[in-house]
Amino acid sequence: MDFTLVVTILIAGLLTGGMYSLIAVNFNFQVGALRVVNFSYGASLMLAMYLVFALSVLKLPFLATLGLVILLLLPCYFLVGWLLRRYVVFTELDDIQILLTMGIAIFIENLAQAIWGAFPRTLGAMEKGMFLGDIYINVTRLEVFVVSLILLAAGYLFLTRTWFGRCIRAVVQDKDMAAVVGVNARRVAVVAFGISYCFLAIGAFLLMMFYSVEPHTGGSFLTMAFLICVLGGIGNLAGSFAASFVIGVISAFVSFFLPGYHDPILFSAFILIILIRPSGLFGEA
Amino acid sequence: MSYSEVMTFGRQRARSVQFFFLGVIIVFGLLPALAASSWYMHIMIMVMLYATLSSAWNLLGGYCGQFSVGHAAFFGASGYTMGILMAQLNLNPFLAALVGVAVSGALAALVGWSCLRLTGIFFSLATFALAEILRKLALFQEKITGGPLGLTIAFPTQSKLSFYIFALALMICSFVVVFIVERSKFGYYCQAVRENEDAAKAAGISTNKVKVWAALISAALTGIGGAFYAAYIGVIEPDVVFGFNLSIKIIIVTIIGGAGTLIGPLLGAIIVVVPDEFIRGWLGGAYASWSGMIYGAMLVVIILVRPNGLGAFLHFIIPAKRD
Numbered sequence: 001m002d003f004t005l006v007v008t009i010l011i012a013g014l015l016t017g018g019m020y021s022l023i024a025v026n027f028n029f030q031v032g033a034l035r036v037v038n039f040s041y042g043a044s045l046m047l048a049m050y051l052v053f054a055l056s057v058l059k060l061p062f063l064a065t066l067g068l069v070i071l072l073l074l075p076c077y078f079l080v081g082w083l084l085r086r087y088v089v090f091t092e093l094d095d096i097q098i099l100l101t102m103g104i105a106i107f108i109e110n111l112a113q114a115i116w117g118a119f120p121r122t123l124g125a126m127e128k129g130m131f132l133g134d135i136y137i138n139v140t141r142l143e144v145f146v147v148s149l150i151l152l153a154a155g156y157l158f159l160t161r162t163w164f165g166r167c168i169r170a171v172v173q174d175k176d177m178a179a180v181v182g183v184n185a186r187r188v189a190v191v192a193f194g195i196s197y198c199f200l201a202i203g204a205f206l207l208m209m210f211y212s213v214e215p216h217t218g219g220s221f222l223t224m225a226f227l228i229c230v231l232g233g234i235g236n237l238a239g240s241f242a243a244s245f246v247i248g249v250i251s252a253f254v255s256f257f258l259p260g261y262h263d264p265i266l267f268s269a270f271i272l273i274i275l276i277r278p279s280g281l282f283g284e285a
Numbered sequence: 286m287s288y289s290e291v292m293t294f295g296r297q298r299a300r301s302v303q304f305f306f307l308g309v310i311i312v313f314g315l316l317p318a319l320a321a322s323s324w325y326m327h328i329m330i331m332v333m334l335y336a337t338l339s340s341a342w343n344l345l346g347g348y349c350g351q352f353s354v355g356h357a358a359f360f361g362a363s364g365y366t367m368g369i370l371m372a373q374l375n376l377n378p379f380l381a382a383l384v385g386v387a388v389s390g391a392l393a394a395l396v397g398w399s400c401l402r403l404t405g406i407f408f409s410l411a412t413f414a415l416a417e418i419l420r421k422l423a424l425f426q427e428k429i430t431g432g433p434l435g436l437t438i439a440f441p442t443q444s445k446l447s448f449y450i451f452a453l454a455l456m457i458c459s460f461v462v463v464f465i466v467e468r469s470k471f472g473y474y475c476q477a478v479r480e481n482e483d484a485a486k487a488a489g490i491s492t493n494k495v496k497v498w499a500a501l502i503s504a505a506l507t508g509i510g511g512a513f514y515a516a517y518i519g520v521i522e523p524d525v526v527f528g529f530n531l532s533i534k535i536i537i538v539t540i541i542g543g544a545g546t547l548i549g550p551l552l553g554a555i556i557v558v559v560p561d562e563f564i565r566g567w568l569g570g571a572y573a574s575w576s577g578m579i580y581g582a583m584l585v586v587i588i589l590v591r592p593n594g595l596g597a598f599l600h601f602i603i604p605a606k607r608d
Contacts, residue, residue: 037406083585083589096588097406098352098354098406098409099536099540099584099588100584100585100588100589102354102533102536102584103537103581103582103583103584103585103588104581104585105581106530106533106577106578106580106581106584107577107578107581107582107585108581109530109577109581110574110575110577110578110581111574111578113574113577114572114574114575114578215574216524219417219529220417223413223414223417226410226414260425260426261425262421263417263418263421264418264421264422267414267415267417267418267421268414268418270410270414271399271411271414271415271418274403274407274410274411275399275402275403275411
């Protein structure tokens with residue numbers, strides 16, 4: 001096994017990890033901050049990807065497409081958000097939450113299948129690549145990687161430097177105490193949820209640059225997000241950021257050397273992780 | 286409003302249960318005579334299959350409170366084991382089915398062992414991942430499983446009536462199992478684990494043993510259902526038998542009928558499966574996703590409006606005998 005091959009795979013893995021990080025950190029934000037284990041997350045992502053695909057026919061400029069996707073997804077997010085806010089957010093993490101979000105997931109998945117059919121769709125764009133010496137770098141993924149990192153940095157600054165970001169963190173830490181100092185916990189939760197879904201739409205947009213989408217796409221991203229989430233610690237955003245790179249690299253090596261066993265190996269790792277460190281992971285950030 | 290609170294509703298009592306059994310046997314026993322067309326027979330077979338699967342899930346999820354969202358794993362594992370053994374080793378179909386059920390049971394022992402440590406949402410996630418692992422394995426091991434196109438199973442008999450009778454026997458068998466469990470000490474242990482595991486432990490119940498046994502019985506029943514499905518339909522595809530949709534459909538059937546009740550699964554199966562099969566039959570398989578949308582929406586509505594399921598209605602119609 002030669003050196004350049006390893007480096008190439010390593011770089012590919014890191015790039016994939018960067019892409020996962022946006023999705024997983026966002027998911028972890030929902031789990032940790034809003035106490036929602038959102039099974040419809042993957043399905044929502046898949047729907048957003050389909051919308052990007054559908055809008056690509058119009059050949060709009062980059063930002064206009066993104067804006068339209070966010071706008072078109074609003075009713076869907078509104079519904080999901082309303083249901084979650086009404087019945088789930090800040091309640092105990094129990095089975096009703098799983099059932100409710102799963103019902104939504106099944107609905108979205110079948111909706112997508114009814115509209116676009118079961119076979120995979122892509123934007124049809126070629127992935128750009130370049131060689132640095134003997135090392136291959138996928139430029140499209142590199143661009144996506146950079147945009148993801150910028151977005152995450154923006155999210156981080158928002159959470160730490162703005163008044164509203166502080167409100168969110170205050171509610172996460174102690175929602176009663178936050179209420180005492182005049183933070184409307186429910187409103188904060190709703191806005192935080194909305195922001196999280198905007199991130200999801202952007203994530204979907206970036207994914208469509210080089211992924212194909214089919215109705216089952218959501219499931220694998222959801223499982224990936226879960227895996228990264230438990231590896232990095234639930235509610236621990238920095239942890240899941242680091243974990244997504246670990247998973248990205250592992251994923252790249254596994255899919256190169258053992259293609260076909262990619263998901264089984266990673267999902268088994270997921271089961272092992274939650275077996276070794278079970279419910280204790282549900283601590284605060 | 287916690288889920289376990291909700292599920293304490295609608296406990297069946299002796300008299301109504303006897304009538305229920307009698308009614309089920311008479312109605313379903315007479316139906317093939319009335320339904321001349323094999324299409325209606327097919328719908329009834331599917332209803333009975335889902336009633337069985339849902340009863341099986343009910344044991345673990347409804348009575349014991351271990352919320353599995355990967356029951357498709359047991360369903361598919363048994364079907365695939367049966368199919369592979371028949372195709373590769375030319376094994377007798379019934380023997381192959383038996384091995385399949387055993388494999389499901391072994392898988393359940395694994396899952397049961399994992400529930401010892403995992404609680405609540407983590408258990409759900411682990412079962413979800415298990416079904417996904419098996420689905421991907423089945424998809425990519427094309428030489429053995431036939432890949433995405435699925436595995437064909439040549440079962441010797443193809444007579445609808447014999448499948449019907451077998452499905453009826455299966456369903457009644459599962460009801461009897463649930464009935465026995467419900468009234469046995471073990472059933473009470475299960476419910477104690479569901480209501481409050483720590484309290485159950487404090488009361489001297491070996492909660493680990495209870496959970497493993499509940500998982501085993503549940504998975505074995507699901508495995509029988511899976512083998513039956515494989516023999517009846519003749520083709521098993523990874524996305525169908527290991528699919529998330531199947532796991533969810535089993536749960537939806539149970540929840541709509543009323544989880545933690547004996548009659549719930551049958552009621553739910555009739556409400557969910559009959560329209561589903563009609564949509565498939567009338568509009569064609571391409572419209573199957575519409576029924577998927579409907580039952581997704583149904584689940585959301587039921588959870589919000591009447592989380593204890595429709596079985597609780599019947600509880601008021603048939604007054605409970607206090608014993």
